Every structure is written in C-alpha cells, then in structure tokens.
Amino acid sequence: MTIKERVFSGMQPTGSLHLGNYLGAMLQWIKLQETHECIYCVVDLHAITVWQDPEELRRSIRQVTAAYLAAGLDPQRSIVFNQSQVSAHAELAWIFNCVARLGWLNRMTQFKEKAGKDRENASVGLFAYPNLMAADILAYRATHVPVGDDQKQHLELARDIAQKFNNDFKGGIERAGHADGVFFPLPEPVITGPATRVMSLRDGTKKMSKSDPSDLSRINLTDNAETIARKVQKAKTDPEPLPSEAAGLKGRPEAENLVGIYAALNGQSVDAVLSEYGGAQFSAFKKALAEAAVARLAPITSEAERMMQDPATIERILADGSARAHAIAAPIMAEVKDIVGFIRS
Ligand code: AMP
Ligand code: TRP
Numbered sequence: 001m002t003i004k005e006r007v008f009s010g011m012q013p014t015g016s017l018h019l020g021n022y023l024g025a026m027l028q029w030i031k032l033q034e035t036h037e038c039i040y041c042v043v044d045l046h047a048i049t050v051w052q053d054p055e056e057l058r059r060s061i062r063q064v065t066a067a068y069l070a071a072g073l074d075p076q077r078s079i080v081f082n083q084s085q086v087s088a089h090a091e092l093a094w095i096f097n098c099v100a101r102l103g104w105l106n107r108m109t110q111f112k113e114k115a116g117k118d119r120e121n122a123s124v125g126l127f128a129y130p131n132l133m134a135a136d137i138l139a140y141r142a143t144h145v146p147v148g149d150d151q152k153q154h155l156e157l158a159r160d161i162a163q164k165f166n167n168d169f170k171g172g173i174e175r176a177g178h179a180d181g182v183f184f185p186l187p188e189p190v191i192t193g194p195a196t197r198v199m200s201l202r203d204g205t206k207k208m209s210k211s212d213p214s215d216l217s218r219i220n221l222t223d224n225a226e227t228i229a230r231k232v233q234k235a236k237t238d239p240e241p242l243p244s245e246a247a248g249l250k251g252r253p254e255a256e257n258l259v260g261i262y263a264a265l266n267g268q269s270v271d272a273v274l275s276e277y278g279g280a281q282f283s284a285f286k287k288a289l290a291e292a293a294v295a296r297l298a299p300i301t302s303e304a305e306r307m308m309q310d311p312a313t314i315e316r317i318l319a320d321g322s323a324r325a326h327a328i329a330a331p332i333m334a335e336v337k338d339i340v341g342f343i344r345s
Contacts, residue, residue: 007146009039009146011025013057033077092135223297224301237254
C-alpha cells in the first residue's frame, strides 16, 4: 500500500509564540496547506510536562490557536485542534513508551537542557515527551513534519519508534493486510523555513525561546509596535559595521542572526540584504529591521487580539478540528490495538 502524504505539526501552549516559531515553523505550515492535507495541533498534553497554572494554560491554548489562525492557518482547509481532545495521542504514547528504549531517550539533548541540574526532580512526562511527540505524528500516519531545527533529534526518535514498531509486530502487520510490512511510515522532517534557527536577541549563540527569562531576548507575536522597536534597538550587536557579503558574518553570531531575520521577514536572500546594507552601522539597519518586523507582525497581532475577544468561536474551531482529527486517528488506533494483541469491542 502506498501511504498518502500527510503533514502534522504542533506547538506548545506555554506563553505566547515568538518570531522563532513564526519564521522557523509557521511560515512553512502555511505554505504546505496549498499542497498537502495538513493537521496542526496545539500540544497541550506536552505543555503539562512542566507545571502550568490551569487558568493560564487554558488562556494559552486559546492564544496559540488565535495566533495560528491569525497567521494564516485555514481551519476549513486544514485541521486545527488541541491534543487533549483526541484520546489517540495519549493511548498511542503509552504503547510507544513500551516500544522506545530507555537508552534512546537518555540521548535526548532537549531533556538534558530542560531538566538542567535537577534531573531527579523532572517529571517522568518530560523524559517521555518525545514518545508522545512520535504518537502525535503517527496516530495520523503523517509523513511530513515541518519544524524548526531544534526538533530534528525528536523526529529521528519518531522514525526509530516507527521502525521498531514495524519490526516488532511484523507478523501482525502483514496479517492485517499491509503486505509490505509497513504500518507506520517513517516521518520526514521538513526543516526548510527561511530561518530554521532564530537566535536570541541578547545572545546570538542561544536559540530564541519562550522559556528565556529575559523578555528582551525574543519578539513575541503579542508585542506591539513600540515594544518590537525597543527590543530590536536593544538587541546585542558588535562594534563593526555590516559586511557586504554573507562570508563576512562568520564569527559574528548577533550580526548573522539580525541579518537572517531581516532577510526572512522580507523574503530576500542574505546576500541581497548585505548588498544593500553592507558598510552600514547597526543603528540604521536596526531601524529597517524594526519596521520590517512590525509590518509583518502587526496585522497578525491585531487579528489574534480580535479573536481573543471571542473565545467561544476559538473553542468551536478546536472542537470541530478535534472531531475531524479523531475521525482520522480512531481507525488507525483500532488497527494498532489489533496488531499489538488487545481485544476491543
Ligand atoms: P515550541 O515553541 O518549542 O513549541 O516550538 C514550536 C515550533 O517552533 C517547533 O517546530 C520549533 O522547532 C520551532 N521553533 C521554536 N523556537 C525556534 C527558533 N528559535 N528558531 C526556529 N524555530 C523555532
Ligand atoms: N516538541 C515540539 C516542540 O517543542 C512540539 C511538538 C509536539 C511537535 N508534538 C509534535 C512538533 C509533533 C511536530 C510534530 O516544538
């Protein structure tokens, strides 16, 4: 059987989304809607791997959904939903907890970063998080996963899990009519946004992240024009003027990041930006960068704000998306249960 191409991706509803999420993943999500069946998830089960205030979590789920829609996800054409409304995610994650090996998870760098020194005190969920991510994708037998660069290792793990499941249950998979023995496709990462790794505005060697304690390190999709301009103005730079070619950005992580962001926002190449700004001081360049960021983000921010005034509509969209997601995942889960050897009604 040839498996149909299907896109799945998600973001965590912890705080608001930032420019890294937008340039690294979301632009790609929007584009893929034109060519593929797409399923976009607000991964609330992932969010509670670190404690969340329940009211804040509910608000973040709506906020991230509003940002998805305001940025251009079309809930008619694609499926937009929140993870906890579709039971297949948690069910398949449990089965994958029993497929994945401890040694595989021990190698995950994101767990090491997030757990920090106090590893003994991290939740078991934070450790098993990549298994849930594999379940998210494979509950729909999705084939393509658009993400930023930092999710590469988790996707390799999802492929390993799919492969091991296919091997471990080969007999049952063939008996269920999958003659080639492939039940789960090996999902392909799509890491091709205009800026797959946007760095912090305060430190060009650290990724822009929701969890950075300094709000000056990132541009949030909820920031107003004034805040964006202030953050860009305060962004760390070096004393040299901008180079006139990309090669001149080597060893200058802050300059490279700002030029990369500007290029991505304007849909230009880095070389084209530098041919215009080569030799310029950062003060001039930052002004242009702030303008580009505001021009791109302000319409998204105001549309998301408008949607947040009407939570019932957001919740209706999530419920509708969840029902459609469930309709795809339920028959796949039923087959998984047969293959594993459970008895179902
Ligand atoms: P998260 O904020 O961790 O839920 O990430 C959601 C998506 O945004 C994932 O596909 C990440 O890879 C992507 N992403 C997060 N931070 C960045 C960044 N600084 N640069 C590029 N992509 C990012
Ligand atoms: N782990 C991803 C992140 O932190 C979010 C995520 C959860 C995801 N499940 C997914 C991304 C499935 C792609 C596919 O960014």
